[in-house]
Amino acid sequence: MTTIQHISTSRRIKDRVVQGLVYLAFLLAVVPLVSVLWLVISNGLGRFDLEFLTHSMNGIGARDAGGGAYHAIIGTLEQVLLAGVISVPIGLLTAIYLVEYGNKGRLSRAISFFVDVMTGIPSVVAGLFVFAFWILFLGLDFSGWAGALALSILMMPTVVRSAEEMLRLVPNDLREASYALGVAKWRTIVKVVLPTAFTGIITGVMLAVARVAGETAPLLMTVFFTNSINTDPFSGPQMGLPLFVFDQAARPNDTAVDRAWTGALTLILIVMLLNLVARLIARWRSPARGR
Amino acid sequence: MAAIAVFLISEAIPALRANQANFFTELTWNPNSEKSFGIAALAFGTVLSSALALLIATPIAVGVALFISHYAPRRLAAPLGYLVDLLAAVPSVVYGLWGVTFLVPLLRTPSQWLNETFGWFPLFGGEGIIGGKTMIAGAVVLAIMILPIIAAIAREVFLQAPRMNEEAALALGATRWEMIRMAVLPFGRPGIVSAAMLGLGRAMGETIAVALIFPATFDITIQILTPHANSIAANIANGFGEANDIGRGALIASGLVLFVITLLVNMAARMVINRRKEHARAGA
Amino acid sequence: MSKQIQVSGLDAYYGSHKAIEDVSMTIEPRSITAFIGPSGCGKSTFLRTLNRMHEVIPGARVDGKVLLDGEDLYAPTVEPVSVRRMIGMVFQRPNPFPTMSIYENVAAGLRLNGRVSKSTMDGIVEESLKGANLWNEVKDRLNKPGAGLSGGQQQRLCIARAIAVRPQVLLMDEPCSALDPISTLAIEDLMAKLKDEFTIVIVTHNMQQAARVSDRTAFFNLAAQGKPGKVIEMDETSRMFTNPSQKATEDYITGRFG
Numbered sequence: 117m118t119t120i121q122h123i124s125t126s127r128r129i130k131d132r133v134v135q136g137l138v139y140l141a142f143l144l145a146v147v148p149l150v151s152v153l154w155l156v157i158s159n160g161l162g163r164f165d166l167e168f169l170t171h172s173m174n175g176i177g178a179r180d181a182g183g184g185a186y187h188a189i190i191g192t193l194e195q196v197l198l199a200g201v202i203s204v205p206i207g208l209l210t211a212i213y214l215v216e217y218g219n220k221g222r223l224s225r226a227i228s229f230f231v232d233v234m235t236g237i238p239s240v241v242a243g244l245f246v247f248a249f250w251i252l253f254l255g256l257d258f259s260g261w262a263g264a265l266a267l268s269i270l271m272m273p274t275v276v277r278s279a280e281e282m283l284r285l286v287p288n289d290l291r292e293a294s295y296a297l298g299v300a301k302w303r304t305i306v307k308v309v310l311p312t313a314f315t316g317i318i319t320g321v322m323l324a325v326a327r328v329a330g331e332t333a334p335l336l337m338t339v340f341f342t343n344s345i346n347t348d349p350f351s352g353p354q355m356g357l358p359l360f361v362f363d364q365a366a367r368p369n370d371t372a373v374d375r376a377w378t379g380a381l382t383l384i385l386i387v388m389l390l391n392l393v394a395r396l397i398a399r400w401r402s403p404a405r406g407r
Numbered sequence: 408m409a410a411i412a413v414f415l416i417s418e419a420i421p422a423l424r425a426n427q428a429n430f431f432t433e434l435t436w437n438p439n440s441e442k443s444f445g446i447a448a449l450a451f452g453t454v455l456s457s458a459l460a461l462l463i464a465t466p467i468a469v470g471v472a473l474f475i476s477h478y479a480p481r482r483l484a485a486p487l488g489y490l491v492d493l494l495a496a497v498p499s500v501v502y503g504l505w506g507v508t509f510l511v512p513l514l515r516t517p518s519q520w521l522n523e524t525f526g527w528f529p530l531f532g533g534e535g536i537i538g539g540k541t542m543i544a545g546a547v548v549l550a551i552m553i554l555p556i557i558a559a560i561a562r563e564v565f566l567q568a569p570r571m572n573e574e575a576a577l578a579l580g581a582t583r584w585e586m587i588r589m590a591v592l593p594f595g596r597p598g599i600v601s602a603a604m605l606g607l608g609r610a611m612g613e614t615i616a617v618a619l620i621f622p623a624t625f626d627i628t629i630q631i632l633t634p635h636a637n638s639i640a641a642n643i644a645n646g647f648g649e650a651n652d653i654g655r656g657a658l659i660a661s662g663l664v665l666f667v668i669t670l671l672v673n674m675a676a677r678m679v680i681n682r683r684k685e686h687a688r689a690g691a
Numbered sequence: 692m693s694k695q696i697q698v699s700g701l702d703a704y705y706g707s708h709k710a711i712e713d714v715s716m717t718i719e720p721r722s723i724t725a726f727i728g729p730s731g732c733g734k735s736t737f738l739r740t741l742n743r744m745h746e747v748i749p750g751a752r753v754d755g756k757v758l759l760d761g762e763d764l765y766a767p768t769v770e771p772v773s774v775r776r777m778i779g780m781v782f783q784r785p786n787p788f789p790t791m792s793i794y795e796n797v798a799a800g801l802r803l804n805g806r807v808s809k810s811t812m813d814g815i816v817e818e819s820l821k822g823a824n825l826w827n828e829v830k831d832r833l834n835k836p837g838a839g840l841s842g843g844q845q846q847r848l849c850i851a852r853a854i855a856v857r858p859q860v861l862l863m864d865e866p867c868s869a870l871d872p873i874s875t876l877a878i879e880d881l882m883a884k885l886k887d888e889f890t891i892v893i894v895t896h897n898m899q900q901a902a903r904v905s906d907r908t909a910f911f912n913l914a915a916q917g918k919p920g921k922v923i924e925m926d927e928t929s930r931m932f933t934n935p936s937q938k939a940t941e942d943y944i945t946g947r948f949g
Contacts, residue, residue: 123582123772124805131582138478141470142487145558148551149494152505159508229677236605236673237411237666238612240640244662245411248418252655330498333614333640337647358500362615362644365504373508380501391496481749571786575849577747579800579856580776589799593790 153384160381163374169382173343173360181371185379187345188360191260192386194349195339195356196329198264199271204321207275214276215283216305235273242269243334250338258340260349263356266334271324278320282313315397322394326387332358357383415663422656430660435625436642438657439650446639446664448625453638453665456542456617457610459631460549465603468554472561477587488562495555503619506548507540511620514544518632533630540622542631545638548616553606560605564598565591597679604676608669611640618644639665693720693890694760694859696741701755702919703733703740705748710736712919714755716909723882723891725901725928728911729943733920734894737911738862741892742778743771759859776804778860779853784869785845787837787852793820794833796848800856815855823851824881843874850881854889861885863893867900879904898944902932910940 168184176183210227218224246266250256286309294304310317340353341363357379364376423430425442433445475488515538525531572590581589618641622634643658650658696718703711711733718724726734739745740753743764757764764774787796797816801807807815816833820826825847829840837848846866853861863882867875882891882904895901901908909925924937935941 121773121776123580123770123776127582127585127803131584134584134587135478138470138474141467142474142479142491144467145471145491145494145554148505149490149497151509152497152501155505155509156501229681232677232680233670233673236608236612236669236676238608238614238640238669240612240614240643241411241415241662241666241669244643244659245414247655248414248659249410252418253414326496330496330500332498332500333618333644336644341648358498358615361498361500361504362619365500365507365619376504380498380504383498384501387496387498391493569786569789571782571784572788574744574747574780574782575786575788575852576799578742578744578775578780578782579803579852580772581800581803582772585803589788593788 156377156380156384159374159377161378163378164381168375168378172345174345176343181374183375185355185357185360185375185382187342188355188357188379189382190345190347191263191339191349191354191359192329192357192383194347195260195263195267195335195354196325198261198349199267199328200321200325202264203268203271203275203324207272208279208317210272210276211279211283212305214280216301216309231273231276234269235277237269238333239266239270239331240333240336242266243337245269246334247337257351258338258353259351260339260346260354263335263339263354264349266338267328267331270331270334271328274324274327275321278323279313279317282316282320283309285316286312315400319394319398322390322397326390326394329390330358330383330387332356332362335359336362357386411666412663415659415666419656419660419663422653423660425653426657434627436646436657439654442653444657446661448627449637449639449642449661450664450668451627452542452621452636453611453640453668455629455631456546456549456621456636456638457607459543459546460553460610461603461607463547463550464554464557464606465599467550468557468602468606469561469599471554471558472565473587473591475558475562476565477583477591491555491558494551495559499552499613499616500619502548502552503616506544506616506620510547511538511540511544514538514541514547518543522632529629530631533628533633536634537632539634540620540636541634542621542636545617545620545636546631548620549610549613552613552616553609556609557599557602557606560602561595561599564595564602568594597682601676601679604672604679608672608676611638611672612665612669614640614644617641693888695720696860696890696892697756697758697761698741699756699758701737701740701753701757703736703745703753704751706750708917709919711740711911712921714922716922716925718890718892719907720890721886721888722906723886723893723904725905725908726892726894726911727896727898727901727908727943728920728923729913730896731916731920732911732913734909734911735864736920738864738892738894739780741860741862742780743774744780746771776800776856777858778862779856779858781846781849781853781861781863781866783865785842785849787840787845787848789836789838791837792834793829793837793840793848796837797851797855799852804856819851819855820848822854822885823847824877824884825851841874843870843877846870846874846878847881850878850885854885858889860890860892863891865894865896868896875900898932902928908932910935910937910943912939912943 167182170186171184172187173183214224214228243266246262250262250265290308290312291304294308335356336359339356342353342355346352346354361376361379361383364372364379422438427443428445430445432447434448436444438444471491475484479487518538521531522533522537568591573586576586576589617638621636621638621641623637623645624635626635628635639661643662646658699715701714702709714737728734736745741757745751745753788799794816797819798812801815817826825844828844840848867878885891905928908928908931910923911920912923913920924935924940932944
């Protein structure tokens with residue numbers, strides 16, 4: 117009594133083959149990640165010492181060992197901080213406009229579209245733009261501030277998108293409850309909507325910061341290079357950690373390449389730390405989401 | 408956006424005026440000494456490397472997206488998805504470093520084998536040095552870098568495939584793959600297309616990784632296993648430090664070209680996505 | 692083309708939650724069996740265990756036996772895919788494949804089982820659409836998308852899609868709950884016609900519908916919220932609606948709860 121027939125072998129094989137391919141694709145995607153992290157850690161640990169973290173490259177010749185990325189770490193932190201100071205208020209205001217005032221009108225749809233397209237601006241173009249505008253057109257000097265400007269162009273769309281998403285998650289009941297008490301719209305936004313979405317927005321900002329912290333190309337043409345410590349982001353060339361890695365990696369001798377690996381390790385640690393903190397904040401006080 | 412275009416154009420004009428060669432057809436790039444430069448070889452390299460990267464990344468990204476949306480055990484899907492997202496968090500300069508020290512030597516032997524065995528095929532052809540800092544090495548690194556974006560978007564689209572259509576397919580006696588082909592892939596096709604285009608835009612604009620890998624030659628060849636490769640973005644990064652005024656203007660002009668190309672690609676991709684969104688809303 | 696289903700001692704779980712407990716029943720061929728009961732009592736879950744669609748939901752599993760003419764559907768050598776091929780299903784909301792035409796929707800199941808010649812395929816599609824009382828309405832636009840039809844037509848298209856693969860049994864999970872009264876009537880007429888060929892099992896919220904179309908009725912209920920659902924009573928529909936043996940059945944049918 118074999119009324120239940122088995123499915124044909126070819127169908128079964130096809131199903132299995134596809135399953136195998138899908139698993140393989142995932143492995144193929146993870147292999148480079150593991151390989152990159154492994155190489156960065158194993159090659160980077162060698163020079164990951166106190167000298168690296170506390171000294172600059174000032175007076176260190178191309179072939180000399182030693183030296184460090186202190187100047188680059190300082191530069192990166194300042195530039196990223198400044199980029200955040202520029203892009204977060206603008207990004208947040210844009211998001212508030214889109215969610216609270218835009219009403220899906222023509223203007224808000226246009227803004228929304230351009231924010232999306234801005235996500236795709238190559239970072240090197242953003243750098244060139246700041247160079248053309250700030251340094252060539254206004255005749256100002258290379259500086260950490262110019263780098264921060266370029267980074268903020270890259271950060272802005274990410275901030276807008278994540279803030280927008282978070283604001284949309286704020287239940288309308290909350291807004292209406294506030295309106296019903298006779299509270300003005302802007303006060304509702306400041307006192308009710310923003311605090312509710314606060315942690316989510318912070319998470320989004322941290323992720324955006326993590327993303328631009330690793331950007332090299334825009335720094336190349338805005339902060340230029342330096343081997344010495346410059347703590348003032350508003351005057352004179354600075355260094356950035358990604359730039360440091362790029363600079364050292366392009367040199368032919370081993371001591372420089374070792375420094376590049378350690379720089380890469382430091383950079384990845386910073387980026388991963390920011391990512392981790394962002395995810396922790398998101399988990400710590402996320403508005404109840406059914407994910 | 409307009410400001411970007413305006414300033415790039417205004418700073419590019421003096422250099423373009425001084426250019427002795429035709430900007431669009433000239434291969435070489437000597438703006439500093441000879442005031443002669445052209446975008447042809449660079450633009451070709453940009454397009455070829457990005458297209459190759461897309462060719463490598465898209466199938467894998469779709470596989471990864473399917474793995475996370477339909478194959479992985481439910482409890483593991485989210486952490487595994489996060490793992491793939493981590494690929495996007497690695498800075499591009501690190502990929503460049505990895506590419507130069509690890510991938511380039513790794514690809515040498517297979518490249519030579521491909522050249523010897525399939526040398527008649529133009530892409531794998533070429534005489535002299537095979538392997539090293541090649542177009543294919545850069546394309547592989549680019550593929551790794553754009554994979555997470557494509558995978559993330561494709562995953563979202565696959566997860567949105569209507570559950571009831573998936574059940575309908577299963578109830579007809581479809582295997583898992585047949586169900587995916589009937590109910591998931593047709594639904595996700597526009598999403599995959601636009602994801603791939605976003606990836607393409609990203610690959611074209613990617614700078615530092617390829618600047619470290621590409622050997623900065625100025626010629627047009629499709630022999631991807633020979634060390635001849637360059638791109639607009641890589642050329643900007645490599646040339647910026649030594650450029651004089653004309654040189655910088657020339658680089659800005661090339662950046663403008665890159666800007667326009669990526670803008671078009673991205674706008675097309677966004678338009679596909681937006682149309683789909685409205686479609687989905689109307690259908691709901 | 693029609694088979695008997697025997698269920699014994701069946702439990703179904705979602706993760707650690709037991710949704711139905713110890714269900715045993717016999718479903719006769721060439722007849723319509725209706726499942727009624729309050730929301731959440733497990734009647735849809737039970738229906739989905741009959742063609743192994745229940746286990747599609749992550750974490751869901753089944754204990755017990757389901758025999759199709761004596762053959763256990765949950766035997767280790769039996770593949771869920773071939774079970775579903777033999778036991779078709781129609782869902783609560785019409786779900787034609789949105790990217791396929793009317794013709795392709797009906798042909799979708801057949802195409803899975805290898806190449807069929809164009810003329811055979813045309814024949815089966817026409818026959819299935821006629822079987823679903825839809826042929827006259829769509830014969831001039833077979834290549835138009837299935838999603839362009841009205842809700843009632845879409846549901847009949849789904850029925851045509853299900854019967855095109857010649858299943859032994861047809862399971863219907865509240866097939867009319869998303870439809871207007873006229874479309875509902877059309878589907879009910881269709882069921883009466885289809886029972887000559889198939890074993891039909893229907894879950895419904897609408898007791899009049901159960902009374903109108905079914906030969907036998909099973910009443911499902913659960914002791915309390917969070918407890919598993921059970922079969923309280925199963926009998927000839929006519930007797931069930933005039934003279935139920937259980938107090939709970941009577942209360943439900945007369946509208947005192949549920």
